[in-house]
Every structure is written in structure tokens, then in C-alpha cells.
Amino acid sequence: MTELVRMSAIDKHFPGVHALRSVQFDLQAGEVHALMGENGAGKSTLMKVLSGIYQPDGGTLHVGGKPVSIQGPRAAQALGIGIIHQELALMADLTVAQNIFIGREPRLSFGRLDEDRLNRDAEAIFAQMNVAMDVRAEVRGLSVARQQMVEIAKALSFRSAILIMDEPTAALNDVETNELFAIIRKLRAEGVGVVYISHKMDEIRRISDRVTVMRDGAYVGTVHAADTPIETIIGMMVGRELETVHVSIPDLSAAPEALRVAGLRRGRAIRDVGFSLKQGEILGFAGLMGAGRTEVARAIFGADPLEAGEIFVHGKKVAIRSPKDAVAAGIGYLSEDRKHFGLALGLDVRANIGMTSLSRFSSALGVLDEAGLEATARDYIAKLAIRTPSDRQEVRLLSGGNQQKIVIAKWLLRDCDILIFDEPTRGIDVGAKAEIYRLMQALAADGKAIIVISSELPEVLRLSHRIAVMCEGRLTGILPGGPETRQEEIMQLATLRPAVAEEATL
Known part of the structure; x- marks a missing residue:
């Protein structure tokens, strides 16, 4: 195989932090090379060095067998290096084609935009990817998954032979993830080298050829994905045996009620939702993307207005019209987007x-x-x-x-007596996940009432004392937590359309 990238003894310092310590990494043509490690291990920093965002303090970098010094993102693009960040950077008011060729638009005489050629060139890239896309559509109307396809097309428009993907499936459902993987496999077959950063262990076997692990800014090792047990990779990441956290279902029959909601309605997003939550209980909320889980949480917290419904805290009816009212009532909300709404x-x-x-x-x-x-x-x-x-x-x-x-x-x-955790471990590595799980269980043991919203079914099953399942704005069923419930049962309720769903209250 042809070597596309070789990074040797890469060092990088920030004030008070030695972020990269003599790190090595290589990428071959036509392979998917996963880069793994706990948060803070240095993965993103290393890829920012490769993409020209950071300059290394030491070490050597070869691209296509030649030594290079990448002085910025434009220099990286010129070398055929494209990066797709976890937080997408598209212009919502522009079309798909305009986003792909922003700053490089084809022109007619007198500088006029050649819109026909712009759209044809964009369509050719999506044809290469085997993706149907309306290149004239504004990006604001696209799903996150479709926007991800636009980012890939933008990278390929620079004729990128090296594609860096940072947590590409963080906001995708299973169907969208499968579509993305199909594109990655096609790119791999065409000789593109893909660096794949992810915390989702189940994806590594499915999509990667090799796995390089980093820990505390240093290189740990590189293994073949097909031959290496997941437990071995986790051990390399955390440097210790990871304690398994399992749910222990307490007897809450005599526990007082902490929260009860009835008849919550807001358009098609929330349709007559009612449930109760006891002190010391962890209530998991499961469902597909768009099921209404986050909408219910935001409504309870007063972030979004309700058309109808009642909220009771410790048996007393409360009027929650804003987050300030919710906090005064003892409700705390940890948003799925902690960087924008939590910190x-x-x-x-x-x-x-x-x-x-x-x-x-x-x-x-x-x-x-x-x-x-x-x-x-x-x-x-x-x-x-x-x-x-x-x-x-x-x-x-x-x-x-x-x-x-x-x-x-x-x-x-x-x-706060009532805590709502919305996607509490999104973008968090396996070691930190276990710590967050133990922390939530300890809070419940201390009498806190907890709602956990998660798109990862194993997480819902691992943490929850009971599981509420939603589909298209309605609560479609309640299941017990723990080993007696199977993922298939949750998915059956998660795909049960509201028109045929039975009324469900807790």
C-alpha cells in the first residue's frame, strides 16, 4: 500500500500543558485508520497539526513520502488533506453547491457567477459519492446527516486523498450511520485514506482497518481492528481495567413522588405526555431522533412554552414559564449541547x-x-x-x-432535587462514561430524582430503573430497566406510530 502520511515524534505545548509527547501516526492509501483515546488524550490536537491548524513544536511530518511543513489549513488543502470537524461549519443561507465551492466559484466574463457550472460540478461530486442531493437547496433545510455529506463533498472538491473525520456519527441515527459508512467504504475503495476519530467502540470493528490509541498526549500503540478484542483497545485507552457499571433496581414502592407531569402538549412535538418520577429513581427516556424526548425535557424546564399540561413537584402544582421558574422549583437541566447551553x-x-x-x-x-x-x-x-x-x-x-x-x-x-440529563455522555470516552454512570447512580442513591435521555440503548438499559419510550411526540410505553428488558422491545415501541400507540402514563 502507498503511504499517504507519516508523523514522527510530534510534540506540541500549550501554556501549562504538554499536549503531544513524541507521537507517531501513519496512514495508508485505501484504509480507514481509527484514532482513539480518552478525552484529552491528544487526538484532535494531533489532527489539527496534520490539517495545519496547529504548528508542531517538534517532530517531522511526511505527506506522500515528502517532508512538509504545513503552515495553515490552505496549505493542508493544497496537499490533499481535508478535515470534517464534529461541529459542522457550513453557511445555512447558502445552497449546497455554494457551500462546497465557497471562495472558488466558477466565473463568467466580468466576474459573473457561472451558476450552471457550479451546480454541475457539485452534482458530479455527489455522483462520485453515490449520493442523491439537491445541490440547489439551502443548507439550513438539511438534516445533520445530509450536512455531513455536504462537508465530505466539500473536502473531496479539493481532491483530498486524506480525509479526517472527527466524531462523524455523534448526531446520526443508525440508518444515517449506515449511509455514511457506505460512503466511507466507497472512498476507501478509490484509494482515499480516512482518519476516523470516534468514541463508539461498536463502530471500530465495522469500519476501521487499523486502530491507533493515544493516552495522555502520548502514543500507546497500533493494532489491526479485525484481530483485536474491544476489551484490549479499551485497556490501551484507559491504562487500567475498566469497571463495568450495571443498574441495580431499588425498591421504590414507598418512595415519595418527586415529579409528575400530565397532559403536556406542544404542537406535534409533544402530544399528551404524562409520567411520574420518584425520589431516588433514574427514569430513562428512549426513542429515535425527533421522537420528542428533548422537547419534553425543555418544556418541563421552561425553555419552551407549552400549549397545555400540568407539572407537579413534590405533589404541589407549579407554574413553570421559564428556566428561572424551574430552578426555583428545584429542577436542573443538563442540555445535550453543554458547550452552548451548559457552560x-x-x-x-x-x-x-x-x-x-x-x-x-x-x-x-x-x-x-x-x-x-x-x-x-x-x-x-x-x-x-x-x-x-x-x-x-x-x-x-x-x-x-x-x-x-x-x-x-x-x-x-x-x-436541585430533580435532574434532567440530556445525552449525558455524548462525545465522552469510555472511561469518563463509567465515571458519569457511577456519579448518577450515587446521586439517585442520595435521593435525587433523575431523568436520563440517551440515544444509546445500552446506556439506557445500563442506567435506568424504568424506561419510557417515545415516538413522534407521544409516550408509547414504559418498560422496566435492567437485564430483563431487551433492546428489541425498546425499538418496537420507538417505532410504534402515535395513531396506533396505546395511551401510556407512569
């Missing part, structure tokens, strides 16, 4: 932990008790095992797992 990334750990409880640390004159806030933040850093150099570290520099713990600390400090 102030430019602020430090201390400020993020204390942001919903500043009145606790303020005098009557509005003077902040800096020492008290610092002591409290350090206490939660220790309690939740948040890995950070100090409470003054900017949150944006921490791994996804540690960012999630900071959001949890924020709501624990507020002393």
Missing part, C-alpha cells in the same frame, strides 16, 4: 460551578465572596474528581467528560 467556555472552572448560585456568595451590597466561591469550587472538584490544573483553568481547555462534571457540579451546588 461559559471562556470562563474558569470556579465561575462555571458558581454561576447559578452567585447570590449565595454575594453580600447585600453585591460584593462577591471570592474565598467562599473558591473553597466551594475546590470542594466540588474533589467530590466529582474533576481533572483540572486548578479552579482557575478555562473550561474550554478541559475534556468533554470534565466539562460535563462541571455542569453537574453547578446544579448540585444549586441543590
